[in-house]
Amino acid sequence: MKTAKILWGATDLGAPHFSSDILWRTGFRAPDAFFLIEIGGKTWLFLSPLEIGRAHKEARADHLVLTERFAKRGEVSAQGLARFLRGRGVRKVLVAHAFPHGIARLLREHFSLHDAGHTLYPERACKTTREIAEICSAQRACEEAMAAGIAFLRKCKIKGTRVYDQDRVVTSEMIRRVVGDALWRRGYLGSGTIVACGIQAADPHCMGWGPIAARRPIVMDVFPVSLESHYYADMTRTVFKGRPSPDDIRMYEAVAKAQEIAFGAVRAGADGATIHAAAKEYLASQKYPTDTKRSPAEGFIHGLGHGVGIDIHEAPHMGVGGAVLEEGNVVTIEPGLYYHRPRRGIPAGGIRLEDMVLVMKSGGRNLTKFPKGIAPAIIP
Numbered sequence: 001m002k003t004a005k006i007l008w009g010a011t012d013l014g015a016p017h018f019s020s021d022i023l024w025r026t027g028f029r030a031p032d033a034f035f036l037i038e039i040g041g042k043t044w045l046f047l048s049p050l051e052i053g054r055a056h057k058e059a060r061a062d063h064l065v066l067t068e069r070f071a072k073r074g075e076v077s078a079q080g081l082a083r084f085l086r087g088r089g090v091r092k093v094l095v096a097h098a099f100p101h102g103i104a105r106l107l108r109e110h111f112s113l114h115d116a117g118h119t120l121y122p123e124r125a126c127k128t129t130r131e132i133a134e135i136c137s138a139q140r141a142c143e144e145a146m147a148a149g150i151a152f153l154r155k156c157k158i159k160g161t162r163v164y165d166q167d168r169v170v171t172s173e174m175i176r177r178v179v180g181d182a183l184w185r186r187g188y189l190g191s192g193t194i195v196a197c198g199i200q201a202a203d204p205h206c207m208g209w210g211p212i213a214a215r216r217p218i219v220m221d222v223f224p225v226s227l228e229s230h231y232y233a234d235m236t237r238t239v240f241k242g243r244p245s246p247d248d249i250r251m252y253e254a255v256a257k258a259q260e261i262a263f264g265a266v267r268a269g270a271d272g273a274t275i276h277a278a279a280k281e282y283l284a285s286q287k288y289p290t291d292t293k294r295s296p297a298e299g300f301i302h303g304l305g306h307g308v309g310i311d312i313h314e315a316p317h318m319g320v321g322g323a324v325l326e327e328g329n330v331v332t333i334e335p336g337l338y339y340h341r342p343r344r345g346i347p348a349g350g351i352r353l354e355d356m357v358l359v360m361k362s363g364g365r366n367l368t369k370f371p372k373g374i375a376p377a378i379i380p
Contacts, residue, residue: 001112003092004085005038005120008103013189013230020310021096021121023230028059035081036061038120039088046070046081078103082110096120118315125307125315126328132358134226135308135330136367138188138233139356142222143370145182145190146237149220152178153241153379158214163241172197172208175220183224194221194236201238201350202338204302215242217252217349219336223312232312234332235368236354239377247347251337252374254286255351258335262304266333266357266364272322276304279335287345288337296340305332308356329359330367 009019012031022036023029026045035046044063047055055064071080085093093107094116107113127135152175156165163170172195183190196208198216212218221236238252258279265275280290280300290299303319308330316323318331325331336352355368 001091002039002089003094004088004090005036005094005116006081006099006107007036007096007120008100009033013225013227017100020230020314021119021124024121024124024310026059026061028055028061029230030055034067035077037081037085039090044084046077046084078106082107086110094120122315124309126326127309127330127358128328131231131309132328132330132367134229134231135233135356138224138226138231139235139367139369141183141186141188142224142233142235143368144186145179145188145224146220146222146235146370148182149175149179149195149222150237150239150379153212153218153239156241158242161214163212163214170212171210172200172212173210175212175218176207179220179222183222187227188224189227190222190224192223194219196350198349199340201352202296202298202340202348204336204338204350204352212241215240215244215248217244217248217351219350219352221352221354225312230310232308232310234308234312234334234354234356235370236334236336236352237370237372237377238351238353239379241379243378245347247345248349248351249374250345251288251347252351252377254283254288255335255337255353256372256374257286258282258300259333259353259355262333262335263355263357263364263366266325266331266359268325268327268359268361270325272304272316272318272325272331273320274322276318276320276322279304283335283337298339298341299337300335301338302336305334305354307331325359327359327361330356331359332356333364 009017010033011023011029015031017033037044042062045061046067067077070084093111093113156163175195176193180190196206197218198213200206201219223234225232262279305318307314334354338350342348357364
């Protein structure tokens with residue numbers, strides 16, 4: 001039975017209906033959604049007159065087709081697509097989970113439609129030399145921006161429990177702006193950068209707002225995307241403006257050790273779920289319990305890591321349902337601890353450390369070069 005892969009989406013940064021699969025397969029950037037069809041390893045792009053000329057110069061595709069060639073006046077483009085597929089003897093169609101329901105319903109009238117999972121290109125998880133270079137370039141920009149944020153904090157002064165830049169109270173928004181400006185100068189976008197201090201850091205994805213507290217953990221999670229290639233990097237550091245409490249230091253060092261344990265287990269063929277469990281078990285042995293059945297959840301409440309590429313979160317995932325690692329995967333290793341209420345020996349707040357690792361047969365190569373450890377984390 002002749003089978004076609006069908007994808008639909010836009011490929012520009014921030015565009016609605018963004019399809020990382022189409023961008024990965026074709027390298028073509030367009031703000032409006034279009035179809036990619038793959039039959040027997042050959043690709044067709046269904047494009048409007050607006051884009052087809054540029055696609056001849058920029059797209060990696062075997063054939064470029066004007067949508068109007070197959071869609072009759074008054075028809076939607078999916079009807080033209082169905083006519084195209086029938087003309088090539090296609091009987092079976094593969095789509096991904098996120099494929100639009102309306103288009104799928106129309107195709108189901110003519111073809112046997114099958115859900116192929118989250119991506120039609122699982123091979124994306126193993127990065128090429130070019131992709132690794134793009135991710136490393138993004139990581140260097142990420143490190144430069146993180147350094148700019150920390151340099152800003154270094155020149156600030158502590159007065160009581162607050163941090164001041166001359167006469168201004170320093171806020172998460174101010175640090176985020178410094179980080180974002182540094183990324184923009186390098187050609188990267190820092191949308192969603194996390195600068196969460198104190199109790200805000202107990203929510204792993206809280207962006208943070210308002211005044212920075214002295215001597216409390218500041219979780220800085222920077223994940224820039226290239227404005228040109230759309231490849232991401234991802235790094236988290238927890239820092240303190242002023243010397244933190246002994247309990248904060250102990251929690252930081254426990255997270256750092258859990259990350260070290262995970263690093264030692266990364267290699268091709270290793271089970272991501274097993275590595276996640278090892279990090280979690282170590283944290284539990286240090287008297288940092290995890291409870292994900294209550295709200296808010298506390299402890300080590302998220303997966304150990306995830307793949308990074310054209311998407312900030314992609315395969316493989318390292319958590320309870322983690323996948324087996326393969327050579328060429330680029331994954332984050334990011335243990336963290338989060339507590340909304342203080343308890344004996346455990347302060348309220350959060351601490352997370354995150355590096356990116358290239359999976360190899362012999363182990364993992366850390367792609368992150370930014371300093372870690374409690375000494376550089378304490379900003380005088």
